[in-house]
Amino acid sequence: MTSQAERDVDAFFETFEAPALKASAEAVSRVNGKHVPAPVTGSELAPLVGLEKLFAPVESAKFLVPGLGINPGAPTGFFGQGFTGKTLIAMSLGLSIATGRPAWGLYSVRRGRVLHLDYEQGLRLTARRWQRLAAGAGVTRDELEGRLDACVLPRLNLMTENADGEYMRLCEGWDLVILDALKGATPGIDENSSEIRDYMRVLTHVSERTGCTFLFLHQAGKVSPFGKSRKEAGRGSSAIYDDCQSVFVATADKGEATYVSHEKDRELGNIVPDFGLRIEDVEVDGDRKGGIRVVHLEAQEVKPSKETLEAEVVARAKKKIVELLEKRGEVKASSNELAAMLRMSRRDFAPAWADLKTGSPPRIINAGKFREPIWKLAPLVAAQPTLPQPTGKTT
Numbered sequence: 001m002t003s004q005a006e007r008d009v010d011a012f013f014e015t016f017e018a019p020a021l022k023a024s025a026e027a028v029s030r031v032n033g034k035h036v037p038a039p040v041t042g043s044e045l046a047p048l049v050g051l052e053k054l055f056a057p058v059e060s061a062k063f064l065v066p067g068l069g070i071n072p073g074a075p076t077g078f079f080g081q082g083f084t085g086k087t088l089i090a091m092s093l094g095l096s097i098a099t100g101r102p103a104w105g106l107y108s109v110r111r112g113r114v115l116h117l118d119y120e121q122g123l124r125l126t127a128r129r130w131q132r133l134a135a136g137a138g139v140t141r142d143e144l145e146g147r148l149d150a151c152v153l154p155r156l157n158l159m160t161e162n163a164d165g166e167y168m169r170l171c172e173g174w175d176l177v178i179l180d181a182l183k184g185a186t187p188g189i190d191e192n193s194s195e196i197r198d199y200m201r202v203l204t205h206v207s208e209r210t211g212c213t214f215l216f217l218h219q220a221g222k223v224s225p226f227g228k229s230r231k232e233a234g235r236g237s238s239a240i241y242d243d244c245q246s247v248f249v250a251t252a253d254k255g256e257a258t259y260v261s262h263e264k265d266r267e268l269g270n271i272v273p274d275f276g277l278r279i280e281d282v283e284v285d286g287d288r289k290g291g292i293r294v295v296h297l298e299a300q301e302v303k304p305s306k307e308t309l310e311a312e313v314v315a316r317a318k319k320k321i322v323e324l325l326e327k328r329g330e331v332k333a334s335s336n337e338l339a340a341m342l343r344m345s346r347r348d349f350a351p352a353w354a355d356l357k358t359g360s361p362p363r364i365i366n367a368g369k370f371r372e373p374i375w376k377l378a379p380l381v382a383a384q385p386t387l388p389q390p391t392g393k394t395t
Contacts, residue, residue, distance in 0.1 A: 061267050064097055064176055064213050067107040069246050069268040075179075075203045075214035077241070079234040080250035084258050085279045085294075086217050088129060089250070090178050091116065092294040093215070095133050097176050098147040104277060104296035112175025115212075116150040119184025123152045129292075136282035136291030157185045158199040167206045179203070179216040182240070191236030200243045220249060230311075231263035250277075257302045276302030317344060317352035322363065322377065330367060330376040338375070 063071045070076050080086035096103040100111030118126045127150075134144065156166050171177050179185055186199050203214045218240060220233040230249045234241055241247055247264040257278040262271040276297030284290025320342050325331060331338060339349040356363040361378060368374030 062110070062211070063267075064110050064112060065093070065103055065107050066110075068103075068248075068262070068272060069265040070213060070215065071245070071267055072207045072211050072213045073204065074243060074245035074266065075200070075207070075216050076246040076248070077182075077216055077218055077234070077244040078248050078250065079218045079220040080258075081220050081252070083254075084250045084252045085277070086250055087121070087180055088133070088279055088292065089258070089277055089294055090180065090215055090217055091129055092133055094148070094176055094178055095130075095137060095139065098144055099137070099139055101137070104294050106296045110175070111147075113147050113173065114149075114176045114178070115171065115174040116148075116178045116180065117154060117185070118150055118152045118180050119154070119157070120181055121152075126150055126152055132290070132292040134291075135284045136280075136293035157187055158202050159186060159189065163199075163202045164205050167202060168209055171206055171212045172210050174210075174212050177212050177214050179214055181217040181219065183219065185216070191240070194237050194239040196237055197239035197243050200240065204243070220251075230261050230308075251308060253303070257297055259299070259302045259308065274299040313348055314352045314355065317342075317348050318356055318363075320344070321349075321352060321356060325364065325375060325377045330374050332368065332372070332374050334373065 061071045061073075063069070078086055078090055093103050094114040094116060095101075096107075097109045097112050098114045100109065103109055116126065116130075121129075130148070130150070133139075134141070151170070156170065157163070158167075160166055182200075183191065186196060189196055189199060203216070206212065207214055219235045221235050230251075231241065231247065232238075233249050233251075234247075241264070244264060245266045246262070246268075248260055249263055250258050250260050252258040257276045259274065259276055261274045265271055276299060278295045278297055280293055280295055281289045282291030282293050321338070324338075324342060331341075333341065335349070335353055336346070338353075339346055342349070363378055364375055365378045366373045367376050
């Protein structure tokens with residue numbers, strides 16, 4: 001015989017059509033005389049994995065490019081300034097995967113099918129570049145049959161209603177999807193807002209369900225002469241960098257080879273050494289620009305960009321300033337006197353000093369007066385440990 005309270009519970013769940021939730025609330029089994037909640041499946045929007053899968057043997061990552069850590073899951077980002085050749089570099093990587101040939105003549109690949117989502121170039125430039133890359137590598141159209149395709153200026157983007165479902169249908173069966181570029185796939189979104197993370201997550205969801213690997217291109221600013229690191233070069237919110245599985249940053253001066261640094265990789269657990277890439281014209285049937293190819297270089301073969309050299313100078317200057325303040329505790333001196341103490345030119349000292357004073361949080365503070373400054377290192381704020389919340393008394 002059921003009580004009124006139990007009948008009320010039944011009525012509540014039946015009214016709101018939550019049979020699964022009702023079952024999880026009512027299902028209780030006895031183990032060793034104690035009440036233990038029975039297993040539940042979660043909701044359709046948040047299905048539970050279950051211990052069986054959590055503790056099953058984990059298969060190895062299905063790398064497309066093992067040496068670079070490029071594989072399905074969260075997307076791989078390729079950040080670069082304009083005219084660093086990032087689109088051609090990505091396309092040449094795609095050609096290698098479509099043919100099974102080593103990327104840039106060095107990195108082994110898993111052969112697969114490649115889809116190019118062109119949000120920027122248009123058909124003429126996209127077709128011309130694929131044709132030149134194929135000609136430069138001696139690849140025929142027949143070799144690419146069923147292994148390479150493109151979608152030019154698609155109306156589908158990451159803001160489209162039901163973007164998850166639409167991209168899953170589009171990307172099913174493809175191994176590498178080149179998204180060129182992130183800005184084109186997120187029209188109207190402020191890339192400086194962390195909300196862009198919500199749209200980027202679509203790529204991870206689609207990859208998890210289809211097994212494809214996303215490689216997206218993203219515009220980068222200059223490596224700042226005020227000490228901004230290469231991993232911070234990507235334009236917009238840091239959420240873009242955070243949501244990537246792997247990140248590469250490309251910089252180049254006009255007429256010089258592209259310098260590439262690997263800034264992040266969740267799968268490998270480390271990063272590969274810096275390297276260079278040179279884009280070369282290849283003569284085909286008497287046409288000096290009939291083909292094009294991308295060639296791998298060792299890092300020392302690439303002339304570092306002006307921005308890189310400036311950033312290195314600033315980083316060294318900041319290190320000297322911090323070491324001086326660590327050693328002395330505090331220094332009563334003007335900034336000009338500090339520069340003289342360190343035997344540094346104002347040109348090298350000024351950007352480093354400005355960055356240390358205005359950083360977030362600032363690294364140095366003035367403990368004195370405006371005209372009588374006393375410089376010292378700002379105290380480091382340690383993260384407070386999170387204490388477990390009380391769950392009530394047990395009897």
